[in-house]
Amino acid sequence: MNNQKASPWKSIKLGLSVLFGLIVFAYGFQITKVNLEELRSETRQESLVRVTRALAKPDLFEYDQEEAVINQPFYTPCTANATTPSPDESGAYIVVTPACANPGETVTVEGFNFAPHSIGPVRFVPGSDPANIVTLGRENAETDGNGHFVLEMEIPDRPSDDVQYIRATIRTNVGSPHLTKTAYDTWEKIVETVFLALLATVFGTLFAVPLSFIAARNLMKPVRSPLTSLSFSLLGWPIGMAVGIFIVRLVSQFIAPFTSNLLVNILLVLVLPALLSVLIRWALPEEDTTIPTPGLRATRFIVLVIATLIGFVWMYQFSALLMNSGNLIAPKLGAFTFLGYFLVQIGDIFQVSIPVVGALAAGSVAGNFFGKLGQNISEKLNSGTVKIINIISSATAGATVFGLIGWLVEWLYQLGRPEYTQTGPIVTGALLGLLLAFTTKPKDTLPTGLVIYYITRTILNTLRSVEALVMAIVFVIAVGIGPFAGVMALGLHTIVSLAKLYSEQVESIQAGPLEAITATGANRLQTIIYAVVPQIVPPYISYTMYRWDINVRMSTIIGFVGGGGIGFLLQQNINLLNYRAASAQMIAIAVVVSLMDYISSVMREKVV
């Protein structure tokens, strides 16, 4: 405990800091223009009251209405032949006193036998046609319990010798209340909003989980590799990716004639997995108690390559199956056409992603394989040889990486100046590679993991600082106005923010189990699956829930920039000063957000 006596110096310091705080606050008032005068101005208060009242009456329910339209003949000015028939008193009727008047005079209009407690306009109908829709005046009648009303109205300046009319249109609510068109529109858009958020969250989570592992310091820090392995692996990745894309293209060309027939699709989709499973089971034995011979290893590798090719064939067939069956059944499903449409779209997404999968798979295989080769070289050969190999491979790798970056820059900015985008980067990369190779001892390990960690973190932080709303603008340009742009924007933002949150969870796991699993001889992948994943499941779920919650809220405003969802309606109605409709949409948002909150807390409780 701190039992120091109060000293004058301390009090002065405290006083000064309070004063400083006040000054900061005062400046804040000026900057944010805090001004209650504005609030007191009468016009503002009037508008405020109007808007608040409109907001309090959301445009959700309405009644069917019955109209009683009574046209009472009327002369203005009074002329000799100005005789008006007495009204038919059997039904609703109105009496105007006096029965004629000059323009600008005030008459009393009295209504009888109308529906009780109803309202409606009472207007002057110019011209001699009782069906004329043009009316003048702004009086509104409200009947009492007996269906009677009295009001005074001014006769407009429309003199005529012919008969004109005073018309009372009294409207009564009939039947039970039902939903308005606004309510239906709101419902449609809020459903869109929820699903927009759902899709964005699912896509985001799928990508964020693997990313979170390479953005976690505690997992990446122990990853070190010798320069030989690193540079070989860096060379392996692009080569592998190029080969992967090439192979996938070949497969797709080879398989193209066989994709149009639904029966062939079904047959292959069912048969190939069986074949695949046999091959994989042979090539990837569950346990190797003895070290496999190089020959066996090579055979297994070849079998795995064949299995991968078959896998690609299967993927193409599967996507074709989805699309063909979707197209076939969609017209026959009636209200459930969207299921067929879903199949077609999923099939399309699947097909588009096959080359990406192929490139990544081949890239990682080649990267790994080359990396291992480099590892072996640096372990088995003597320092001098390793040094020479390091110098060559590191310079090549540097040139390749920088060359690729240069190519990307050229593609983005179209500079058309090879000294900046080709020769420049390649030479720089090679020089940096040489520098690295000369400065590191041949067999030293480099903190590869940390480098990847920092690069990932930087990318994540940069992207995270761009608001989803801004991303939505970009995607609206890329894929057009609509919810898809919203899904993309929210999805991307979800990836980067979840990856960061997730990775912090990975960093805070207990180290004990990690140590224990490592001690059994598990490799990195196994350690992550058996020691890390079980520990991070509960926080991952709760963060995902939270993110879904955020996405629902974000998706309500992503429509402001054309990203789909309820925001579009909301903004439109606010701009049209249609506050009752806007109120309905705000209520919908509030209901959905609080429901989400409730559901997510229940689910969290269940799972965690």
Place this chain on the structure above:
Amino acid sequence: MLQIRNLTKIYDGGVKALDNVSFDVPDGQFLAVIGLSGSGKSTLLRCINRLIEPTDGQILWNGEDITKATPEEMRRIRRKIGMVFQHFNLVHRSKVITNVLAGRLGYTNPAWGLVNRFPKSDIEKAIKQLERVGIADKAQHRADELSGGQQQRVGIARALMQDPEMILADEPVASLDPVLAHSIMKHLEDINDSDGVTVLCSLHFLDLVHRYADRVVALNQGQLVFEGLPKEIDDKKFKDIYGRDAERVG
């Protein structure tokens, strides 16, 4: 035969945790490692399976130098060395049986880990190990539902899954009560006796050392200060190991 030669570990902050330690452990021996907290016992055990990278020196096991092993070789070495921890280090949210099966990871193909799949033979083996330590009925429970003593048995079952030739036990009973401590030590003794597994066990209580160990090495501030039979620890040796002001308890 495990041969430790001039083993030195200096941590990043400059702390010398192990200072030129050398000793041999014949196959099948139950070796106790004693010393104060912070004397380097844990570091020594973790250097042997390279959970901690030694700074200098050699660890020869059956003639192979562990300190020079490549990652691939390390995997094969580690899977023959079981490890038991003071805080059990179970994965709390996983089932007991999964925790035990994890002992098999050094043998299984990593690709199958993606789908969380173990061979049938391993699952049977895991049940057998749980029977051996007397908690087969808890196989489907979550690990954190078990008491401390039960958790340590799971830890032992996990080490046994590795078909170990050596077990490193890092203060396996320090967080258990005396009765449980003896039951856990008896399991280790049984593994040592009937399976012929070499056991390196760091311990705090000398009565446990006298009761279970074949031989003792003592560390003080990273240096080897005693090597011999448990009964050779007299009052003078005791003060060498634990410091001049130490009192014998128990």
